[in-house]
Amino acid sequence: MKLKISDKKRKFINRIYKLTLVFIGLVIVVFNDTFGKLEGFVEFIVFYFIIVFITIAHWLFKQIKSIIKLKNEKAKTELMHLKSQVNPHFFFNMLNNLYGLVDKDAKKAQELILQLSDMMRYSIYEGEKETVLLSEEVTYLENYIELHKMRYLKTIDIQFNIEMKDNDYEIMPLLFIILLENAFKHGVENLRKNAYVHIHLLAQNNKVSFEIENNFDSSEDKHEKGIGLNNLKRRLELVYPKNHKLIFSKTDTMYKAKLNITL
Structure with missing residues (x-):
């Protein structure tokens, strides 16, 4: 069970890493093409962090949901075993x-x-x-x-x-x-x-x-x-x-x- 959770963490980290690379690339493009337009740059940063926050929140929700499901299944299995005794x-x-x-x-x-x-x-x-x-x-x-x-x-x-x-x-x-x-x-x-x-x-x-x-x-x-x-x-x-x-x-x-x- 731990391997599955760690795999998900690894995938999540890779996803954030890729998004960060994309962000750095876009920042370079923005600075080259629209240097001095601070207002547009700030909006872009805010938009990026909103995406990151949503991604993290979605991942955490899935993790919590998975943990609750595993606990419920474990409790049901234990209860069935106790009844059989x-x-x-x-x-x-x-x-x-x-x-x-x-x-x-x-x-x-x-x-x-x-x-x-x-x-x-x-x-x-x-x-x-x-x-x-x-x-x-x-x-x-x-x-x-x-x-x-x-x-x-x-x-x-x-x-x-x-x-x-x-x-x-x-x-x-x-x-x-x-x-x-x-x-x-x-x-x-x-x-x-x-x-x-x-x-x-x-x-x-x-x-x-x-x-x-x-x-x-x-x-x-x-x-x-x-x-x-x-x-x-x-x-x-x-x-x-x-x-x-x-x-x-x-x-x-x-x-x-x-x-x-x-x-």
Whole structure:
């Protein structure tokens, strides 16, 4: 990429050099033919520098436009790569669970496969889009929760409160799943009893607020901010650079994440 820019600079310098030579030649002609006519000479100089200024301005405009285009393309490529990283380890773990469940409970394994298939379809096809309807994202989260209910043999207190007071909004896909996945991975996964995941989604006045809280076993506290959260933070920076706030809070047994987005 740098070679292309330097080539353009070289062409621009050559162009200015040629114009300067032409200018010098014309100056010599003017002095030979109209020496003493200062007014005409000044007008000629002004005209020349106007041409030079226009040439420089045009070149700078093209350079800025090219840089912005390259940055946008780079951001889109990075965003696509980040989206492709969402959920692969979840699907991998679920397939391992299904493998062990096939012989024990074939019917339950079939239900899990159908549920997992719907989630994979959404993740692959809808996840490639720039935006999806908030209601579609909610359905995806609900399927994820149902899948985990079928997977675990223990009782889990799961509450998902949804308040969508305006028309259905369009948002970036796979936006909340990482926060939900972390709640199960770091909370429910390690708790033998009394596990809970409480979620509240509020959408109104072109704002979306997603809050999730879960308890966890303090003796197995490994709440590290790994690839998933870094992925989410980077996608938010790319799509909602100045219109989001991601807040985390924690006690000895409780972890809470809150994401606010202005659309």
